[in-house]
Amino acid sequence: xxxxxxxxxxxxxxxxxxxxxxxxxxxxxxxxxxxxxxxxxxxxxxxxxxxxxxxxxxxxxxxxxxxxxxxxxxxxxxxxxxxxxxxxxxxxxxxxxxxxxxxxxxxxxxxxxxxxxxxxxxxxxxxxxxxxxxxxxxxxxxxxxxxxxxxxxxxxxxxxxxxxxxxxxxxxxxxxxxxxxxxxxxxxxxxxxxxxxxxxxxxxxxxxxxxxxxxxxxxxxxxxxxxxxxxxxxxxxxxxxxxxxxxxxxxxxxxxxxxxxxxxxxxxxxxxxxxxxxxxxxxxxxxxxxxxxxxxxxxxxxxxxxxxxxxxxxxxxxxxxxxxxxxxxxxxxxxxxxxx
Amino acid sequence: xxxxxxxxxxxxxxxxxxxxxxxxxxxxxxxxxxxxxxxxxxxxxxxxxxxxxxxxxxxxxxxxxxxxxxxxxxxxxxxxxxxxxxxxxxxxxxxxxxxxxxxxxxxxxxxxxxxxxxxxxxxxxxxxxxxxxxxxxxxxxxxxxxxxxxxxxxxxxxxxxxxxxxxxxxxxxxxxxxxxxxxxxxxxxxxxxxxxxxxxxxxxxxxxxxxxxxxxxxxxxxxxxxxxxxxxxxxxxxxxxxxxxxxxxxxxxxxxxxxxxxxxxxxxxxxxx
Numbered sequence: 001x002x003x004x005x006x007x008x009x010x011x012x013x014x015x016x017x018x019x020x021x022x023x024x025x026x027x028x029x030x031x032x033x034x035x036x037x038x039x040x041x042x043x044x045x046x047x048x049x050x051x052x053x054x055x056x057x058x059x060x061x062x063x064x065x066x067x068x069x070x071x072x073x074x075x076x077x078x079x080x081x082x083x084x085x086x087x088x089x090x091x092x093x094x095x096x097x098x099x100x101x102x103x104x105x106x107x108x109x110x111x112x113x114x115x116x117x118x119x120x121x122x123x124x125x126x127x128x129x130x131x132x133x134x135x136x137x138x139x140x141x142x143x144x145x146x147x148x149x150x151x152x153x154x155x156x157x158x159x160x161x162x163x164x165x166x167x168x169x170x171x172x173x174x175x176x177x178x179x180x181x182x183x184x185x186x187x188x189x190x191x192x193x194x195x196x197x198x199x200x201x202x203x204x205x206x207x208x209x210x211x212x213x214x215x216x217x218x219x220x221x222x223x224x225x226x227x228x229x230x231x232x233x234x235x236x237x238x239x240x241x242x243x244x245x246x247x248x249x250x251x252x253x254x255x256x257x258x259x260x261x262x263x264x265x266x267x268x269x270x271x272x273x274x275x276x277x278x279x280x281x282x283x284x285x286x287x288x289x290x291x292x293x294x295x296x297x298x299x300x301x302x303x304x305x306x307x308x309x310x311x312x313x314x315x316x317x318x319x320x321x322x323x324x325x326x327x328x329x330x331x332x333x334x335x336x337x338x339x340x
Numbered sequence: 341x342x343x344x345x346x347x348x349x350x351x352x353x354x355x356x357x358x359x360x361x362x363x364x365x366x367x368x369x370x371x372x373x374x375x376x377x378x379x380x381x382x383x384x385x386x387x388x389x390x391x392x393x394x395x396x397x398x399x400x401x402x403x404x405x406x407x408x409x410x411x412x413x414x415x416x417x418x419x420x421x422x423x424x425x426x427x428x429x430x431x432x433x434x435x436x437x438x439x440x441x442x443x444x445x446x447x448x449x450x451x452x453x454x455x456x457x458x459x460x461x462x463x464x465x466x467x468x469x470x471x472x473x474x475x476x477x478x479x480x481x482x483x484x485x486x487x488x489x490x491x492x493x494x495x496x497x498x499x500x501x502x503x504x505x506x507x508x509x510x511x512x513x514x515x516x517x518x519x520x521x522x523x524x525x526x527x528x529x530x531x532x533x534x535x536x537x538x539x540x541x542x543x544x545x546x547x548x549x550x551x552x553x554x555x556x557x558x559x560x561x562x563x564x565x566x567x568x569x570x571x572x573x574x575x576x577x578x579x580x581x582x583x584x585x586x587x588x589x590x591x592x593x594x595x596x597x598x599x600x601x602x603x604x605x606x607x608x609x610x611x612x613x
Contacts, residue, residue, distance in 0.1 A: 006426040006463035010385045028492035040494075041560065042553040044501020049549040051506055052513030055347060058538030069542060090498045094506070097474045097482070098351055100422045100467040105380050168388045168459060169429050170437040170452060176429075197539025198546060205547055321608065322395040322601045330402030330412070 002095075003110050003159055005103030009166035016162065017108030023116060024089055027082035039083060046075060047087045051094075058194075069194045070187070072114055073148050076123035077199055080213045084123070088115035109162050113155040122151035140200050145192035152188035156180040348510055350418070354471065357410055358478030364408040369477050369485035371581035375588045376473045382592040383465045388455045389441060392601035394462065400588065401468050408476040415475070419467050423460065430459035479503050509549065516541055 005013070031039070050071040057068050071091075075084040089111045095101040102110045130143035160176045163169050169176075202209055358365070364372070383397055405412055437452035473482065480500060487496040520541055524533050594600075 002425060004426045004429075004463060005380060005384060005466035006459045007429055008384055010381055013384065024495055025492055028494040031494055038554065038557040040497055041501060041556040042550070043498055045505050045509070045549050045553040045556065047498070047502035048505040048509040049513075049546060052509040052545065053542055055510060056513055056517040056538070056541070057533075058535050059533045086495055086498050087502075090495065090502045093499060094479070094502060097470055097479065098354055100418060100470050102425075103380070103463075103466045104376065104470050104473075105384055105466065163429065168455065168462075170433040170455065171429060172436060175432070175436075193535060194539065194542070197535060198543045201540060201543035202546065205543070206550070209550065321604050323398055326396070326398040326402040329399060330406040333403060333406035334409070 002102040003106040003113065003162055005105045007163050007166060007168050008106055008109065009168060010105070012162050012166045013105040013108060015108075016112055017105070020089070020108040020111040020115075023085060023112070027085045030082040031086065039079075043079065043083050043087045044090075046078065047091050047094075050075065050087075050091050069198075070114075070148075070152075070191045072118035073122060073127065073144065073151060073191065074195045074198055076119045077127065077195070077210065078202075078213065081119045081123060084119040085115045088119065109159070113158045113162075117154040117158070118147070118151035121154065122147040126150055135203075137200050140203070141193070141196040144196035144199060145189065148192035148195055149185060149188035152184045152191060153181060156184035345514065348507065348514070352507075353414065354418075354474055355479070357408075357475040358481075360409055360476070362408050362476075364404055364476045366575070367476075367584055368575040368577045368581045369481040370488060370577055371585045372473060372477050373482060373485045373489070374585055376469050378589045378592050379469050380466050382596045383462055383469075385596065386458075386462075388458060389451055390599075391454055391458050391461065392605070393595070393599040394458065394465065396595045396600040397465055397592070400592075401465070401472055404472055404476065408472070410472065410475045415468060415471050418471055419464050422467055423463055426459050426463040430456045433459070505552075509545075512548070513545055516545060 050069070053069045053071060055068075072084070072088050075087050078084075079087060092102075092107060092110050092114065096104055096107050096110070127143045127147035130146060131139050135143065157177070157180070160173065160180050163171070163176065164173045199210070379397070379400055383394065386393055401415075404410075405415065433456040434450060434452035437455065438450045440448035441451045441454055442449040477485075480503065483491075483496050483499045483503075487493065520537055521533070524537070
């Protein structure tokens, strides 16, 4: 479920960073107004609780597998949307830094996928209306199941969109969707059941905890059309970004070559750096017999994208050399550090 | 319960590395955060079929790990552990993208394999960079840096609170979970580890957490907490930081624009173009 840096393009990663950062700033403003002193430690400790809960598993009968709590919907029910979003975001930051789940560029995507949908859509528009003010056990279970499934489906779909828009993975949209959605249906059902179990228990033990969140209902006052307008704007923004890149950028390599002074251009002999190095090169070349001169045959369909044999061998040899240099640098610095 | 204990140990280990006192540890956290971001951006902005051009970027982790005295084996192991998602999604590239892009004599390498390899190298680089950042900076200092770079104060306080109580709650959770496992004979007697016991275990943990938050709040009030946390080490953005940031950023820009591997390869093999 966690999006990874390796699959992201800077455009998509950057956009989602901006979206998530914007949402965090919005939530912080909202919280600063309504925050009583007790909420800060509560949010912090509940974030830590989510970590602890995710490390404990329960066995799912007849499947041999086990499940655990994700926690986003539970946080929304216990804390309300803005505080829940901030808490989920903080959990994801720690996961990205310590457990390297996803990565730092993907953090924007992950906060949005795992935080926005449960806190700002599934909880206020699905859980709350379904559960009502004083829900019984059946209502809690139904509301949690539907809300958790909806939140996770949207999140998973968002992962697919981000991956496809980035264009690093070649997985076609339809295939990826048909892989992700069913898996997250199962995860959503588990999440819904666990959330329901904990919420019903808390309702019995300390009903005032959940009641206090429902009193302050900042989102209930926001008309649905505002939310829809925001969504439309977001969709247009993302769509604009994606189509802009999609039209100019049928694949990443072409874009890289066209946009920036790419490697293919630099490998060409008329280039300045290269020309100056050419003389030097003849004297240093320690694999001189590898003269895979370009035979002038141009590749059939891909034009300049296909490298000739010479450049690929050069690429591999050079790649190994750079790796070795990087490694030796490390070893040398370490040795020196010990000696000092 | 070895998994929880293991996770805590791993977590602690990374945290302990940040207490080191080397040249890179002493740098102001802002410089390190910005260099890490520049690194990640440079790496992911390379085209999907670039592989050789990614290799020069290994210079940064190699140098910083050496200067910061971080255990390379530990970082490598952590990187490998988190690769699966990239691996899972990248795995499909060779299937869907079979256009031959590179020829090595009789062997044609398809774009799919090339981009798959590229995804793995990217994942290793970006994940490694994040771990290294924590290892040479430490979580509280990173939060402080982000705060100074404009992150909302509420979010900073949230991150620091979370960090402060993480170990406490994970340990409490793991004790509770161990008790449940022992009472259920590890689930051997056909049950006891299902949703029913899990639900009430989590709920009790949650209520205890809630009470703890209330106690913490009272303690904060009693001590006059003003919303500020104090870092272990005070630093400021000076000349060293500027040089660190400018040096690495321009090197990343150079690696991004010039395929150093290709260039070196051309030199040693004597092949042009």
